[in-house]
Amino acid sequence: xxxxxxxxxxxxxxxxxxxxxxxxxxxxxxxxxxxxxxxxxxxxxxxxxxxxxxxxxxxxxxxxxxxxxxxxxxxxxxxxxxxxxxxxxxxxxxxxxxxxxxxxxxxxxxxxxxxxxxxxxxxxxxxxxxxxxxxxxxxxxxxxxxxxxxxxxxxxxxxxxxxxxxxxxxxxxxxxxxxxxxxxxxxxxxxxxxxxxxxxxxxxxxxxxxxxxxxxxxxxxxxxxxxxxxxxxxxxxxxxxxxxxxxxxxxxxxxxxxxxxxxxxxxxxxxxxxxxxxxxxxxxxxxxxxxxxxxxxxxxxxxxxxxxxxxxxxxxxxxxxxxxxxxxxxxxxxxxxxxxxxxxxxxxxxxxxxxxxxxxxxxxxxxxxxxxxxxxxxxxxxxxxxxxxxxxxxxxxxxxxxxxxxxxxxxxxxxxxxxxxxxxxxxxxxxx
Amino acid sequence: xxxxxxxxxxxxxxxxxxxxxxxxxxxxxxxxxxxxxxxxxxxxxxxxxxxxxxxxxxxxxxxxxxxxxxxxxxxxxxxxxxxxxxxxxxxxxxxxxxxxxxxxxxxxxxxxxxxxxxxxxxxxxxxxxxxxxxxxxxxxxxxxxxxxxxxxxxxxxxxxxxxxxxxxxxxxxxxxxxxxxxx
Numbered sequence: 332x333x334x335x336x337x338x339x340x341x342x343x344x345x346x347x348x349x350x351x352x353x354x355x356x357x358x359x360x361x362x363x364x365x366x367x368x369x370x371x372x373x374x375x376x377x378x379x380x381x382x383x384x385x386x387x388x389x390x391x392x393x394x395x396x397x398x399x400x401x402x403x404x405x406x407x408x409x410x411x412x413x414x415x416x417x418x419x420x421x422x423x424x425x426x427x428x429x430x431x432x433x434x435x436x437x438x439x440x441x442x443x444x445x446x447x448x449x450x451x452x453x454x455x456x457x458x459x460x461x462x463x464x465x466x467x468x469x470x471x472x473x474x475x476x477x478x479x480x481x482x483x484x485x486x487x488x489x490x491x492x493x494x495x496x497x498x499x500x501x502x503x504x505x506x507x508x509x510x511x512x513x514x515x516x517x518x519x520x521x522x523x524x525x526x527x528x529x530x531x532x533x534x535x536x537x538x539x540x541x542x543x544x545x546x547x548x549x550x551x552x553x554x555x556x557x558x559x560x561x562x563x564x565x566x567x568x569x570x571x572x573x574x575x576x577x578x579x580x581x582x583x584x585x586x587x588x589x590x591x592x593x594x595x596x597x598x599x600x601x602x603x604x605x606x607x608x609x610x611x612x613x614x615x616x617x618x619x620x621x622x623x624x625x626x627x628x629x630x631x632x633x634x635x636x637x638x639x640x641x642x643x644x645x646x647x648x649x650x651x652x653x654x655x656x657x658x659x660x661x662x663x664x665x666x667x668x669x670x671x672x673x674x675x676x677x678x679x680x681x682x683x684x685x686x687x688x689x690x691x692x693x694x695x696x697x698x699x700x701x702x703x704x705x706x707x708x709x710x711x712x713x714x715x716x717x718x719x720x721x722x723x724x725x726x727x728x729x730x731x732x733x734x735x736x737x738x739x740x741x742x743x744x745x746x747x748x749x750x751x752x753x754x755x756x757x758x759x760x761x762x763x
Numbered sequence: 764x765x766x767x768x769x770x771x772x773x774x775x776x777x778x779x780x781x782x783x784x785x786x787x788x789x790x791x792x793x794x795x796x797x798x799x800x801x802x803x804x805x806x807x808x809x810x811x812x813x814x815x816x817x818x819x820x821x822x823x824x825x826x827x828x829x830x831x832x833x834x835x836x837x838x839x840x841x842x843x844x845x846x847x848x849x850x851x852x853x854x855x856x857x858x859x860x861x862x863x864x865x866x867x868x869x870x871x872x873x874x875x876x877x878x879x880x881x882x883x884x885x886x887x888x889x890x891x892x893x894x895x896x897x898x899x900x901x902x903x904x905x906x907x908x909x910x911x912x913x914x915x916x917x918x919x920x921x922x923x924x925x926x927x928x929x930x931x932x933x934x935x936x937x938x939x940x941x942x943x944x945x946x
Contacts, residue, residue, distance in 0.1 A: 347894075695911075749909070
């Protein structure tokens with residue numbers, strides 16, 4: 332038979348057509364049945380807790396002597412006595428678990444109480460059998476976490492690189508500067524948080540804090556190598572960039588850098604026009620470009636994929652750097668991020684052993700389902716990869732990303748059970 | 764008769780029953796669970812603060828009752844093992860299709876059967892959204908989830924249903940058509 336192709340809306344239509352199911356018990360009958368059920372429940376309620384308590388006592392009687400024997404043979408061996416402690420706590424846990432189950436059972440007294448009694452009678456025996464390898468049987472997940480902690484105590488503290496909504500305090504503003512690397516090849520967006528000032532616009536704050544940036548410390552080139560002055564006319568949305576007298580920007584890479592930085596500012600702050608000046612006079616000498624009076628708006632509609640950039644080999648935490656190019660979809664961007672761009676010294680931000688499927692759930696949300704063998708760990712590398720994915724998703728105007736099919740449910744601060752909000756801005760740095 | 768019971772029965776009995784039925788897929792069990800729902804509702808009606816709507820409150824109780832009944836069906840060992848991974852579990856049931864569904868088209872019968880293969884969370888969202896016609900916000904309030912989580916689960920559920928439908932169509936499309944004709 333020909334394979335049928337089902338569409339979402341057809342499925343939705345079918346679901347809506349599922350018949351109404353009605354219940355014919357009258358109000359009176361229902362009420363009576365309920366009252367009878369309630370009575371039965373009340374009468375049986377005392378039984379299960381008593382059984383549970385009896386089992387708990389029995390369990391203790393059996394476990395305590397076993398533990399005392401263990402202690403005797405332990406002697407001065409510290410390791411052994413540590414195991415004892417664990418055993419003791421596991422035993423209590425086991426008891427608690429039992430209690431919980433029996434309590435749970437008490438909610439459903441419809442079942443044959445005799446069965447419950449029988450069940451419970453078998454339990455302690457099984458529990459003793461388990462005590463031998465209780466570490467393996469009991470709450471495995473907790474034990475593994477403990478193990479991980481021993482090997483990698485750092486994993487608890489891994490920090491993301493970007494700024495997230497919850498990081499920003501009420502009185503703070505996030506400013507993102509496009510700072511060139513030493514080769515003036517890549518422009519790294521660096522975000523700093525500053526206090527808002529009552530009568531200053533964001534653009535004015537941006538200009539005021541330019542001189543506070545620690546580019547050299549961060550392993551980057553200079554943002555304003557010619558010490559230009561910036562003035563912003565808020566009402567006309569015109570930015571004036573005034574270079575000191577006799578400035579001649581001879582190198583073409585530097586003039587390109589200035590243009591790039593200024594066009595980025597233009598896009599970020601909705602600036603209408605940027606005027607270039609030298610010592611208050613219109614225009615500046617810009618190498619190959621010649622005498623230039625203003626910066627034109629450029630087309631910034633191309634989307635960026637985020638890659639890793641390391642200023643040098645000693646650097647362990649990457650900068651997450653957008654590379655603007657013509658990309659059709661977020662899926663294409665993720666594919667590109669697996670490769671990196673060698674000529675720009677941009678490294679792949681998604682490792683080869685992490686494969687996933689991307690689906691658009693809504694205009695706001697992306698769903699990423701990792702392949703079964705994707706190597707997702709709670710470590711820094713994986714965290715940075717997730718951040719690269721989030722920042723790229725943001726570039727394509729999604730607000731949140733849900734990650735699925737991961738064996739763990741937490742990476743750094745991200746709770747993988749929930750949707751992760753995309754960052755506010757990349758590469759957070761502190762100002763002195 | 765208790766006036767609260769009287770009012771809730773009149774307003775919501777059929778809705779809640781239908782919800783429970785599609786959750787547990789067994790009319791008798793759904794009737795039994797209805798009693799449990801009323802007991803829990805009457806017990807905690809005083810504490811109901813009207814923060815959520817009466818309807819979402821009732822559905823959230825019904826959902827808990829249904830989930831508890833699933834747990835009860837399992838042995839305690841399984842319960843411990845699966846305790847950590849409840850949301851992903853699938854519940855198998857072999858109950859016959861109810862008469863109301865048997866009278867529908869083959870496609871509707873198929874979708875009813877495919878719902879069984881969805882996870883409990885997925886099935887809950889599908890029933891609430893499409894059969895009970897709750898909004899995303901109401902579903903989120905009932906389940907105590909974010910709206911995003913409802914959307915994701917709904918999306919996942921439709922995808923799972925699509926796949927199950929295709930598989931079933933391929934495997935037994937012809938057979939079921941035959942049975943239908945004979946009937």
